[in-house]
Amino acid sequence: MSAGTPKSLPSSGQKSIQDISHPLSAEESVLTPSPDVGNTTSSLGEKQYSFPLTTSLQAPACMAFIHSYQDLSLPNGTPAGTSSPGSSSSLLNRLQLDDDLDGETHDLFVSVDDPKKHVSTMETYITYRVTTKTSRTEFDLPEYSLRRRYQDFDWLRNKLEESQPTHLIPPLPEKFVMKGVVDRFSEEFVETRRKALDKFLKRVADHPVLSFNENFNVFLTAKDLNSYKKQGLTLLTKMGESVKYVTGGYKLRARPLEFAAMGDYLDIFTQKLGTIDRIAQRIIKEESEYLVELREYSPVYSSWAGCEGELQKPLEGVSSCVSSSSSALEELTEDMSEDFLPVLREYVLYIESMKNVLKKRDQVQAEYEAKLEAVVLRKDEKSGVPADVEKCQDRVECFNADLKADWDRWQNNKRQDFRQLLTGMADRNIQYYEKCLAAWESIIPLLQEKPDIKSETD
Amino acid sequence: MADSGGPEAAQLSSNDPKGELGDVIPEEARSLLRKMEISVAEAEKRTGKNAVNMLETYTVYLIETRRVDSSAENQNFSPDSLWRRYSEFELLRNYLLVTYPFVIVPPLPEKRAEFVWHKLSADNMDPDFVERRRIGLENFLLRVASHPILSNDKIFYDFLTEENGWKEEVMETGFQPKLFILADSRLKALNATFRVKNPDKRFTELKHYSDELQSVTSQLLRVRARVADRLYGVYKVHGNYGRVFSEWSAIEREMGDGLQSAGHHMDAYAASIDDILEEEENYADQLKEYLFYAEALKAVCRKHELLQYELETAAQDLMSKKQQREELASGTVRTFSLKGMTSKLFGQETPEQREAKMRVLEEQIQEGEELLQEKKTECDEYVRNAWSDMERFTVQKDRDLREAMISYAVMQISMCKKGIQVWTNAKECFSKM
Numbered sequence: 008m009s010a011g012t013p014k015s016l017p018s019s020g021q022k023s024i025q026d027i028s029h030p031l032s033a034e035e036s037v038l039t040p041s042p043d044v045g046n047t048t049s050s051l052g053e054k055q056y057s058f059p060l061t062t063s064l065q066a067p068a069c070m071a072f073i074h075s076y077q078d079l080s081l082p083n084g085t086p087a088g089t090s091s092p093g094s095s096s097s098l099l100n101r102l103q104l105d106d107d108l109d110g111e112t113h114d115l116f117v118s119v120d121d122p123k124k125h126v127s128t129m130e131t132y133i134t135y136r137v138t139t140k141t142s143r144t145e146f147d148l149p150e151y152s153l154r155r156r157y158q159d160f161d162w163l164r165n166k167l168e169e170s171q172p173t174h175l176i177p178p179l180p181e182k183f184v185m186k187g188v189v190d191r192f193s194e195e196f197v198e199t200r201r202k203a204l205d206k207f208l209k210r211v212a213d214h215p216v217l218s219f220n221e222n223f224n225v226f227l228t229a230k231d232l233n234s235y236k237k238q239g240l241t242l243l244t245k246m247g248e249s250v251k252y253v254t255g256g257y258k259l260r261a262r263p264l265e266f267a268a269m270g271d272y273l274d275i276f277t278q279k280l281g282t283i284d285r286i287a288q289r290i291i292k293e294e295s296e297y298l299v300e301l302r303e304y305s306p307v308y309s310s311w312a313g314c315e316g317e318l319q320k321p322l323e324g325v326s327s328c329v330s331s332s333s334s335a336l337e338e339l340t341e342d343m344s345e346d347f348l349p350v351l352r353e354y355v356l357y358i359e360s361m362k363n364v365l366k367k368r369d370q371v372q373a374e375y376e377a378k379l380e381a382v383v384l385r386k387d388e389k390s391g392v393p394a395d396v397e398k399c400q401d402r403v404e405c406f407n408a409d410l411k412a413d414w415d416r417w418q419n420n421k422r423q424d425f426r427q428l429l430t431g432m433a434d435r436n437i438q439y440y441e442k443c444l445a446a447w448e449s450i451i452p453l454l455q456e457k458p459d460i461k462s463e464t465d
Numbered sequence: 466m467a468d469s470g471g472p473e474a475a476q477l478s479s480n481d482p483k484g485e486l487g488d489v490i491p492e493e494a495r496s497l498l499r500k501m502e503i504s505v506a507e508a509e510k511r512t513g514k515n516a517v518n519m520l521e522t523y524t525v526y527l528i529e530t531r532r533v534d535s536s537a538e539n540q541n542f543s544p545d546s547l548w549r550r551y552s553e554f555e556l557l558r559n560y561l562l563v564t565y566p567f568v569i570v571p572p573l574p575e576k577r578a579e580f581v582w583h584k585l586s587a588d589n590m591d592p593d594f595v596e597r598r599r600i601g602l603e604n605f606l607l608r609v610a611s612h613p614i615l616s617n618d619k620i621f622y623d624f625l626t627e628e629n630g631w632k633e634e635v636m637e638t639g640f641q642p643k644l645f646i647l648a649d650s651r652l653k654a655l656n657a658t659f660r661v662k663n664p665d666k667r668f669t670e671l672k673h674y675s676d677e678l679q680s681v682t683s684q685l686l687r688v689r690a691r692v693a694d695r696l697y698g699v700y701k702v703h704g705n706y707g708r709v710f711s712e713w714s715a716i717e718r719e720m721g722d723g724l725q726s727a728g729h730h731m732d733a734y735a736a737s738i739d740d741i742l743e744e745e746e747n748y749a750d751q752l753k754e755y756l757f758y759a760e761a762l763k764a765v766c767r768k769h770e771l772l773q774y775e776l777e778t779a780a781q782d783l784m785s786k787k788q789q790r791e792e793l794a795s796g797t798v799r800t801f802s803l804k805g806m807t808s809k810l811f812g813q814e815t816p817e818q819r820e821a822k823m824r825v826l827e828e829q830i831q832e833g834e835e836l837l838q839e840k841k842t843e844c845d846e847y848v849r850n851a852w853s854d855m856e857r858f859t860v861q862k863d864r865d866l867r868e869a870m871i872s873y874a875v876m877q878i879s880m881c882k883k884g885i886q887v888w889t890n891a892k893e894c895f896s897k898m
Binding site for chain 2: 272275276279282283286289290293294296297299300301303304307308310311314316317318321322324325328422425426429430433434436437439440441443444447448450451454455
């Protein structure tokens with residue numbers, strides 16, 4: 008298997024790249040900066056790129072670039088370049104059906120559940136059931152169900168990063184846990200991890216490019232993943248050039264505003280997420296200490312009830328209200344620890360990997376600029392640009408396009424994720440107060456029981 | 466059992482000068498409050514020279530009184546008023562303690578702030594503390610004024626109405642030395658040799674109860690203060706969300722507005738705890754009153770013990786005198802005495818000597834009988850009065866604490882409702898992100 012020559016794809020003619028819709032883009036004019044990227048974009052028109060992009064290129068050349076990265080022979084033997092999903096025609100077909108990112112055809116559903124502990128002589132570990140339901144032809148069967156462990160997810164993510172370096176790959180939950188600090192096999196930890204793994208797979212499955220990645224397919228379908236992993240190593244060596252390109256070490260002259268803005272946004276956003284994480288942790292800590300005191304508070308009312316006559320019932324009532332509040336509070340703090348904090352941390356990891364992609368993009372651009380400059384300085388008046396420089400330019404443009412599309416998608420997902428996260432937090436607090444309210448309201452009639460006692464309700 | 470009506474009755478009568486709510490206050494109350502409105506209206510700082518000629522700052526409280534005429538004419542009498550400081554209240558209370566030892570005398574608000582949680586000031590000059598003390602002093606006066614026995618005391622009446630000369634008046638009653646006896650009885654109670662042989666079961670139970678009440682209320686107050694402290698922390702940390710959401714919203718387009726408004730709600734949430742906890746201090750004060758009442762209860766028990774002890778001692782003395790007389794009459798010496806031994810060794814007494822002794826003994830026995838009778842009466846009367854006041858107190862306590870718990874529950878309900886409101890608002894903002 009080798010990176011074959013790019014098939015000549017239907018061309019849209021000699022148009023400036025700015026005028027051609029990028030196949031991967033959801034919007035008409037792909038090179039308009041994303042509206043989410045801060046105020047700096049308002050002044051950016053469609054053509055504010057600081058590096059020279061004067062030559063008109065065929066957009067489909069970008070697709071050729073993509074092909075050189077993907078394994079062109081799929082497990083089911085379909086040769087590359089025909090009706091493979093990676094080909095631009097089918098991609099275009101699919102995109103023509105949908106108007107926006109949210110309306111993508113969902114023909115691939117994945118889920119992660121049912122964690123189980125495996126004990127062997129060598130090690131103990133957890134596996135998760137990965138279920139796939141799909142109507143895609145790239146899959147032999149409509150349904151799959153198999154077990155995977157964290158290592159496998161980690162392998163998948165690495166493969167995706169290698170094979171799709173121009174895309175934003177969703178993060179995995181943290182790999183290392185400090186033994187002795189966190190119990191790797193506790194229910195809470197496993198459940199938190201399961202949710203994160205589920206989210207990871209779903210994000211990949213929803214991605215128009217990543218979901219067609221061969222490694223992803225294998226991950227979802229192969230009975231024996233380990234032998235495939237070993238196989239994959241040989242692939243790696245043949246992918247030499249494509250993997251190595253990021254280590255150019257070239258210096259970037261000027262980052263396009265759009266990507267600079269992305270970087271700035273990510274920096275500030277990471278900061279804010281860190282602050283929110285600290286605040287949430289502090290709240291949980293304060294709430295836990297409050298809980299400790301409440302647990303001491305309730306029994307005092309009980310022991311007082313023990314030495315009273317008429318006041319016994321009311322005092323017991325107050326004691327039980329305080330206990331109910333304690334239980335409700337305990338639930339709240341547990342939920343926040345298990346559901347809220349991990350999602351925040353996941354995003355911080357996500358942003359880390361995104362910043363790396365931005366760096367790679369810079370590298371690709373820098374390499375192109377350096378090579379272009381070298382050519383310009385050479386006194387050979389060759390007409391046209393040498394192939395390898397052209398290739399670099401392709402890379403830059405495709406990278407930018409992929410990144411932009413992924414950025415928009417990411418922004419959208421982020422918005423949904425945080426909306427869900429924060430409304431979830433609000434919901435839990437509401438539930439906590441509702442439980443306490445119910446307890447205290449139920450005790451009022453008990454307290455007022457004696458007929459000749461004046462009541463003082465509002 | 467006289468239901469004195471309590472401070473609520475006092476409030477009612479002060480809000481009800483025409484006495485239309487007369488049915489609510491029982492006829493037998495005979496309390497001062499039917500004739501007079503009492504309040505501690507203000508507090509002020511003063512500076513002056515004290516007993517050792519040093520400048521000190523202290524607080525004075527304005528006591529206002531107004532005659533209440535049940536014949537509907539009285540609306541516009543302007544109140545009489547005078548200023549008193551805390552130490553004068555203490556004098557009054559000590560006088561009452563001595564003069565009516567069988568009464569569970571209402572306690573004063575605490576001298577120094579105790580059971581504070583961190584935000585509250587422990588400083589006696591702190592305006593919040595002074596304000597709560599003002600309320601506590603008013604409560605004290607109203608309780609005394611609604612007590613069937615205490616309210617009729619002249620010294621109390623003069624405390625409310627005579628600015629000058631009251632101090633001298635109260636000193637002249639000579640109550641201060643008796644105060645030492647009260648204190649002494651406290652020491653005696655700790656003394657192992659002071660033991661009552663036939664304790665009154667009811668009073669033993671009462672003493673036991675007063676110990677428990679004291680212990681449990683002080684425990685409750687301590688834990689409640691810690692709970693308040695922690696709750697304060699929880700609310701205040703949420704305020705940080707306000708700031709970070711605001712900063713975050715600056716880099717967002719569509720999410721910005723939702724975040725910003727949610728941040729405002731978080732700020733409101735953090736701020737709401739101040740009022741909540743301030744209100745809860747009232748509940749703490751209600752508990753404190755009964756913590757101090759427990760001490761008053763103990764004092765009544767101790768006094769009874771003292772009386773009982775004296776009674777038993779008197780009975781004992783009488784019995785031994787009677788025994789001596791018997792021995793003298795019959796010539797047999799059953800009890801060992803040095804005199805007896807010496808007379809045995811050194812010869813019998815003359816009949817004249819014996820007769821003289823007999824006469825002395827008879828006198829002593831006569832006195833002893835009278836003393837015993839006195840003590841018995843004193844004791845019985847004390848038991849009667851104390852028990853009556855105890856019953857009154859129990860009714861008052863059950864009612865007051867029940868109401869305190871109701872208002873506590875109401876406060877909790879209000880806090881929960883506010884919490885639901887804030888988070889619902891925030892949720893709405895988040896959902897619009």
